[in-house]
Amino acid sequence: MIRSVTQQKPEQEIDRLLKGLDRVFIIGCGTCVTLTHTGGEPEVSAMKETLTQKGKLITGTLVVPVACDNLTGEMLKEFGKQIDQADALLIMTCAFGVQNIASQLKKMVIPGLNTLFIGKETAFGEFNEICTQCGTCIIGETGGICPVTSCHKGLVNGPCGGTDNGKCEIDKNKDCAWTLIYNRLKELGRLDCMRKYQPPRNHLGEPTPGKLRIEN
Template identity: 35%
Template structure:
């Protein structure tokens, strides 16, 4: 689940300043669950844009906005979309770029993409994964220090751990203490004397800008 946050209206209006007739594209997956790009939110944007002198052209909520092929046919079939000066997209960065790839219309982002979230319960998300491309969860008791330690340390705890809490935010438990306690339950805490090698930063490597196949290999 990609967690998104609504951009301030003023910022969006500035980005839309050259355009009058605006078509809103929401997202039926993550942004709907984030309550930033579902039916209610699309209607609210239409209302707000109208009240600020814009001419809303309508809205569309694809099941998955991050799906270029699906979007192409949906946008082609929508008369309201083709009549618009610009699209306001209520989706994550992947969704916004899918709309941009599926249409020639100017695109304005209505949301900020925050993180890959684990849903705790409806509307509550936890930042547990950074999609680093170099998963260490097998060695860290199923708890990700890359994401959940503010320093992303592979060999913790650091000297900033005080009474199990984190130096960066003393209301937050040191994630390396969680990892240690989980390992200790299985009497496996001695694995912490082994050195976790530096990350290979796989996900930061340049990828060819062309589709990837399901195997994950570049074409």
Template identity: 50%
Template sequence: MITITEQKPIEEIMQSLGTAKKVYLVGCGTCSTICHTGGKSEVLDMKEKLEAAGKKVTGWMVVPTACDELTKYALEEQAGEVKKADAILAMTCAFGVQTLAMFTDKPVYPALNTLFVGKEEAPGQFIEVCMQCGNCVLATTAGICPLVRCAKGLLNGPCGGSVEGKCEVSPDIPCAWQLIYDRLAALGKLDELEEIVPLRDWSTSREGGPRRITIE
């Protein structure tokens, strides 16, 4: 399970940086290194692009795990170069951007879009299998989540757009309900699909501001 990121268009990054002339770059040695979006080579590549666009890069680092508290100490070690910068450009997921912002007075801009928490299906191939809805339905869906894998998040079986195992949205997307149907068939549990799944309680999802929990 890793956080999947992609680099934003350079135009958008330049727009975010705006008038900031001097920039400090931060990459992440975990998820964005695996995604080739914020490892050492991507950071150096970005440095070159920024310099070509007339910016000055005061320094750079690839922290082990940007979302970790240790990022605070990494910033302290680099205090001199960070201080010289007008802004920090974070080549990390949104967790990293927000962690950096907690520990510096400099403006922190994201260089990446955080896409989803992905599961590796095949080497280098990631898929979203959970959207952290807070109210897991997998017990009745053969371990395949329709909320995230069905384009309409349907709970009562495939819509009229499921054809030959594919979703109407794209031939590249397997119909989640076909997958569920096949697995339930293999488990001899197709009769479970006769039941009407009632309306969902979405209040556990992203409906009430940030979700918080204290683990004792």
């Protein structure tokens, strides 16, 4: 399943964001951030402990099942009093959850996490971005492997000069996307796809910000 992949913000940054805000309500989420161990029950409890030791008053904690879901609003109502008592909400969900919660309450929200990408757990404890949602999919010509996502430079015409023994110039542990694509196309007898010149990408395919209205 595709997940929103997050990382906890550095402690110093959270301290800075919470400066002068003494009463804090902490919210986690039972979905993606539980899987990545960044905002599930154990992490919310640990954060409560850490902040209490730093002299903060924790007015309450809540781990909602799916923070980005509209039903989250109903759950927040049940904790209205504790939320009202807080100076700020420390939200340990991905940015979708933070924004969903922020839109429903008149409170300053402090994200406890950074949202890195939408990806998949490809091996135990390892998450990889699979699709950047560029809006102009070309994987029909690359053997089903996306170079826009998997190549560090998003190159669409083959490898750069930084490829080395199948690895990327930025990280010797990162596979070169174009070596993977080459191996796949070779296996499929379709290296002709790689020989095809791809024009500069159409960035209109990916509206900024992303927006779509389905016409009836």
